[in-house]
Amino acid sequence: MQQAQFKIVFTGELMPDMPLEAVKANLAVLFKTDPSKVERLFSGQAAVIKSKLSSQEADKYIGALHRAGARAYKEPEHTSPTLSLVQTDEELAAAQGDNPPAALMTCPKCGHAQSHANECSTCGIIIEKYLARQAQLHESAAPQGASATVSPYAPPSANVSEAMPRHGDLKPFSVTGRIGRLRYLAWSLVIMFAATGLFGVAAIMMAISSTMGLICMGLIGIGMLVVSVQIGVQRLHDFGWSGWLILLNLVPVLGSLFPFVMLLMPGSREVNRYGSPPPPNSRSVKILAALWLLLIISGLVAALTIPALVEMRQGAGF
Structure with missing residues (x-):
């Protein structure tokens, strides 16, 4: 047995207390x-909203329309002709035969294909205004005479990069920059003199309080180590080497030779990746470096002669 089918009919009647405009919007x-x-x-005639529905489907449509206010x-279902929103296949074929498809156009901005119109249905532009604006922009972007032509052999009109300074800045308490051999010796001597004086003060404080004296000596030692590493890194930068190579001083055997490399090896005279060469040595730098060399030579001579003198005195019976 064929299942009964139903249709939804609307006559324009509204649900209680529902305004007409609100129902239309819903x-x-x-x-x-x-x-x-x-x-x-809302023309006053009965309109078929939906047809060929089962009883359950029709009830769902009725509920939705009532909630919308209609x-x-x-x-x-019956065969009597009524006004319907649903077109039959015959009506669709007749409509297409009466109105053949119009020629399509393409939007110049988004490329959407549509029938001929003044406005694009996708991006919403006014096509004539858009084309006029594009033509205006094209004319304004065109070169004004031969003066707009740039020769490929012309020099650049802007600086490619800023010129590096001839000499770099001195930064005693930093791991950036470069220093030469004499300045490395001079600064090392200053560190040694400063540490000697500070250790003397710490020794006096130790006589008063051993705890306070030990703390001061520890802080002085750490400060001296930090500054020594900083100027050592700058010395390595003068070669174009990484500052991490300062750790080679901790390697056995190699650590006893690497300081001589830092003292004797000349730095590069050109700009390297660590900056410009250090400024020329001042007179004070040269004096301090000479004094430091004198102390080093005196120490080496003493290290060689003192054991010999001790042996001579022991051999002489003193």
Whole structure:
């Protein structure tokens, strides 16, 4: 047995306390259509909203329409002609035969294909205004005479990069920059003199308080180590070497030779990746470096002669 089918009929009647404009807006949202097309439902004639529905499906449509504010009715299907929103296949074929498809155009901005119109239905531009604006921009971007032509052999009109300074800045308490051999010796001597004086003060404080004296000596030793590493890194930068190579001083055997490399090896005279060469040595730098060399030579001589003198005295019976 064939299942009974129903249709949804709407006559324009509204649910109680529902304004007409609100119902029209609700139906436009419900049918996902333009509000102007909903006006057909309020022409005073019975309109078929949906047909060929089961009883359960028809009840769902009735509930949705009632919630939208439109009083609709469920009626059994029959063959009597009524006004319907649903076009039959014959009506669609007749409509297409009467109105052949119009020639399409392409939007110059977004490329959307549509029938001829002044406005694009996708991006919303006014096509004539858009084309006029594009032509105006094209004319303004065109070169004004031969003066706009740039010769490929012309020099650049802007500086490619800033010129490096001839000499770099001195930064005693930093791991950036470069220093030469004499300045490395001079600064090392200053560190030694400063540490000697500070250790003397710490010794006096130790006589008063051993704890305070030990703390001061520890802080002085750490400070001396930090500054020594900083100037050592700058000395390595003068070669173009990484400052991490200062750790080679901790390697057995190599650590006893690497300080002589830092003292004797000349730095580069050109700009390297660590900056410009250090400034020329001042007179004070030269004097301090000479004094430091004198102390080193005196120490070496003493280290060689003192054991010999001790042996001579022991051999002489003193």
